[in-house]
Amino acid sequence: MNAIIALSLFGITNLFLGFLNNRKILLPATLLFVLIAFGLNLADWNHEYYWFHNMLKTNNLSINFTSIILVATALVVAISRGFGNDEEHTHPAEYYGILLFSVVGAIMMVTFQSLFMLFVGIEILSVAMYVLTGSDKRNLRSNEAALKYFLMGSFATGIMLFGIALVYGATGSFDINGIGNMVNQAKLQDIMLNPYGPILYGGIILIFVGLLFKISAAPFHFWTPDVYDGAPSIFTAFMSTVVKTAGVAATYRLLSISFPAVYGLWGNPLVYITCLTLFIGNITAVYQQSFKRMLAYSSISHAGYLLITVLAKTPTTNSSILFYSLAYSIATISAFAVLMVVSEAQSKSGKPDESFTALNGLATNNPFLAFVLTVSMLSLAGIPLTAGFFGKFFIFADAFSNVSSLFKTIAVVAILMSTVGIYYYFKPIIAAYLKKGDLEKIELSPIYKLTLIITTALTILLGIAPDLVKNIF
């Protein structure tokens, strides 16, 4: 877990780099830090290590999740453009530093062995995100979003902490394997037979409320549209990729290690939550006029897809989650990258225009951006020859391979909902290619362009040869 230590130190280093007069050094430095952490992370490949007195545990699965998180972070850093040229009101060194700190939290969420670490990780990640959400201090919506996020986030973490306490009460352990053993032995499946049953049930539900809040599953998704919409786009991109991946990884880790024996307790509630999430995410996205807000709802719906395979717990679930997270992350970052430059170029009276109409006529003068946007939208919609298609395909395959007929129903719901998804994912493409607009050519910095090329190429590559990475997972 040297990546955690390294990233913490790098975060501090970043804070001090801010005292240098040269702001340009921050982006490459942060990128370098993330890549170093990536290397350190891979160093533990094929080993199972316990860290910090059995508080964290790394194995190949957690390393894969960490890798995806770090890749997403690197891409987000690469498109951050040093947080603009506003000398007075932006604090790039702090933003980069906080970003690195939050990644530490995210990594703790995917490697936790003790519920303490889950809690600490979530808190590190969340507090960092509260700050970054409100970083656009002069924008009222950003402030509102930060406060909302903070209030609801602390509410959710409080609930989760209560859940952890209840689980401890029922099992006497914070260690996830220890909990798993206790749950196995104590025959807690039947609430009536064991006095600890209700406590355990309450604990599990409350912990998952906290986690589901983080991955914005309905009905705990209410913060998502408002916060995603209000936060600066670059941090929205970070939230919808890194935070989501970490949240799903944590949920999966906890479910698959601690509570598989009591599937009967939490299976049904989570199945309904999944269906509700898919429904709300996709249906509500249809009506949105703002591209950014649409992406927020889309991120809710993707949480739903991810939950399917988490619940289906087939032997291929590991690789399906990883593949989906990766495909979703790179496509989302592409989309936000295009949104950022376009909305700034279209800004009206200083405020970036984030509606679909801002994309009108994008293809005329910016064919490259339009192409990137198209590929990412197709991938999010799950059209073949993009990574997103195989992501969805693997997940639906998992659902169908589960013996329970309930999962076939979910898969059908999910497929129906993904057809609804096509409707709103094609809106930006239509705007870019078919509508008329007077957008001038947008100049992109080399690193920005390179990032877009990488994400787009990766999306297509994984759509053609998914086994390239699926074999690693």
Next chain:
Amino acid sequence: MNYQPSDYLPIIVQIGAALAFIVLTMVATHWLGPKRHSKAKDDVFECGIESVGNARTPISVKYFLVAILFVLFDVEIIFMYPWAVNFKTLGWDGFLEMIVFMSLLLAGFIYVLKKGVLDWEK
């Protein structure tokens, strides 16, 4: 040791007693105490100079900043106490860990200084 939920009963009794005592005393004082209102008595400050303006005036954010920083560093001190108590048993490992902890704290302090947070005039 295997606790049953019923073993926690004393705690509930304790909580109940504590709450009941507070509620009881508050209600009792309201009932029992004599009430005499006058303008001077209802004033914000019963003695001294007369108050001017609204109490909810905006205060410079620097106050809050300093207050938060104070709380932050003050709380960190709490970690020192258990360490000091167990100084010998923790040995060199504990010492090194505390040095790491303190240097991180120091780094934060230097950062705060360099940011000019404590520079009141700025």
Next chain:
Amino acid sequence: MSLAVLIPLFPLIGFLINGLGFRRVPKSLVGVIGSAAALASFACALSLFLNFSGQPEVVHIFDWITIGDFNISMSFQIDQLSLLMLLIITGVGSLIHIYSIGYMHHDEGFGKFFAFLNLFLFFMLLLVLGSNYVVMFIGWEGVGLCSYLLIGFWNKNTNYGNAARKAFIMNRIGDLGFLLGIFLIITHFGTVEYADVFSKVAEGGYESGDKTLMYITLLLFVGAMGKSAQIPLYTWLPDAMAGPTPVSALIHAATMVTAGIYMIIRSNVLYSLSPETLEVIGWVGTATALLAASIGLLQNDIKKVLAYSTVSQLGYMFMGLGVMAYSSSFFHVMTHAFFKALLFLGAGSVIHAMSDEQDIRSMGGLRKKLPITFITFLIATIAISGIPPFAGFFSKDEILAHVYEHNKLMWVLALAGSMMTSFYMFRLLFLTFFGEFRGTHEQEHHLHESPIAMTAPLMILAVLSAVGGFFNLPHIFGGHASLATFMEPLFAQSHIEAHAPNESTEKMLMIVSVIAALVSAAVAYVMYVSKKAVPEADGTETGLQKVVYNKYYIDELYDTVFVKPITALSNIFYSFVEFLVIDLIVEGIGKLVKGISGEARLVQNGTTGYYIFAMVISIAVMLIWGLRIFILG
């Protein structure tokens, strides 16, 4: 990494450089890069061939898709068949690339042309290298795409564009069959790897005439019909001559159109167990050979004649496949690649000299002006007519001998076809190179022999057309049938009964067919050299001549039978079904979803207290639901 990976890689790199750098890479470099890519592949293929151990080898590159137990891998198979195809494709391909440097020099799409040509090579190599049907299908589709792009290369001409579309659509019909065949293989055998499928067939105790195998083979043959231009899907190939001549030589004569034959030889294990399919293939081949040859008799466009000749020769190859003479068919694929590429390139050289004139009625007497083109064209003509000792004689007679053993009527028809072949080829030769020049003065003034980049490939191909037959010299001439022996392991699993004709019959057949060819040539000589007959202008033909000249009105027939009814039907669907049913349902669902969305969005009202309240309610519901037994008792 094996050399096999490099073979398709070179053309791909060439494509990327020329394609991405179109208009940026200097013109002088474009041709060099394109040709170097082809030559490098040829060198790799040659080295693989020379070091070949005799054992098939599968080079696994990566797993492409894995779904449960079903795995499709991107892997290459190196065996006798793929090696020979590789040599033909890269060898002839290299020559044609070099030729194109000269031929396309003045074209403004020079870079684009080479990029497409390299892309074609890439897909073609993928097609023959793949070790399973899916990789073959990728290559299959890819070459179809390149064929489309190159037929319509001069895309400013609407007719050319239509020809390209026709080729694409006709091929798609065939591809559908091929794809269904692959699906059937997947459901039946659970794998698409050649080795697995064939060993399952060989060990599975399938009887000859097994129904499943028959369906599979018939469906695959539909694919072959499209790609290799057999009745009824042949009409695209003559139209495909709209593309630049090197394209016609490479794609529509030497390589792509033989993909169908490659596929059937590859699947010989399946075909050998389906006599019905073989019978169908044999008769379709015969019919195609005859029909196309008869149309070729009266065509006046130099490339159209060659196109019909190609269709007819492909018919011969299928005829050979139909009687299980797999190696003979392949032998013909090889010799045909040599002489037909040569003929097309020679035609290209003529067209180049004639300033893009393609009508043989305006040519004549070119042998003095274009000596090299003339001699090489002559060699190719002799070769295709089946006159010994040139390449075509050996390969065609081998097929005819097997056909004779199988079915006498088929042999008679095939002989008639080969007489026609000889006639129309010599007609073409005489009209083009003998007699007086019939073109305009300006064209006469321009006449010149082509540059060395164009004549060198002609000469190499001429040598190959002359001696190509000796690669598989039959036993009766003291040869060892080396090609057949080399290819033998390919057919080990399909138990072909050896029914080679005895020696005296074989000799008799050869003599008959040689005499037939010579007689036809003589007739052509009398008609077009001695009597100096020149075909009449368009629209003056009568009777049967007119029918043949208009290609039996097949295109018109297809138009009336398929295109017009479908257009009419689609109009009906558009005006009624679309309006009443589709719109109502589709838009209804759309409106419904939008309506729900409009309502659902109001839930998101922006109040934090309300959000938290909703969360609390949800938590409470979950807890109460889970603990209902506990609470309710």
